[in-house]
Amino acid sequence: MKEKVEQAIKKIRPFLQRDGGDIELVEVKDKVVTVKLKGACNGCPMAHITLKQGVEKALKEDVPEIVKVESV
Numbered sequence: 001m002k003e004k005v006e007q008a009i010k011k012i013r014p015f016l017q018r019d020g021g022d023i024e025l026v027e028v029k030d031k032v033v034t035v036k037l038k039g040a041c042n043g044c045p046m047a048h049i050t051l052k053q054g055v056e057k058a059l060k061e062d063v064p065e066i067v068k069v070e071s072v
Contacts, residue, residue, distance in 0.1 A: 008062035031067040
């Protein structure tokens with residue numbers, strides 16, 4: 001599953017980078033994906049919305065086994 005998640009992240013990374021942000025995969029464990037938002041995304045007041053409505057939604061579309069996406 002980790003490889004599928006990595007491929008899905010490659011698809012969404014350009015959208016985050018376009019706004020000065022980035023994303024790093026930290027861990028995939030028990031169907032929970034942990035990521036680190038970087039750049040402009042780190043500390044942004046909208047980061048939670050980006051994570052849930054953008055990143056989590058996109059990852060679940062590509063990897064339906066995912067239960068949740070968390071940020072560290």
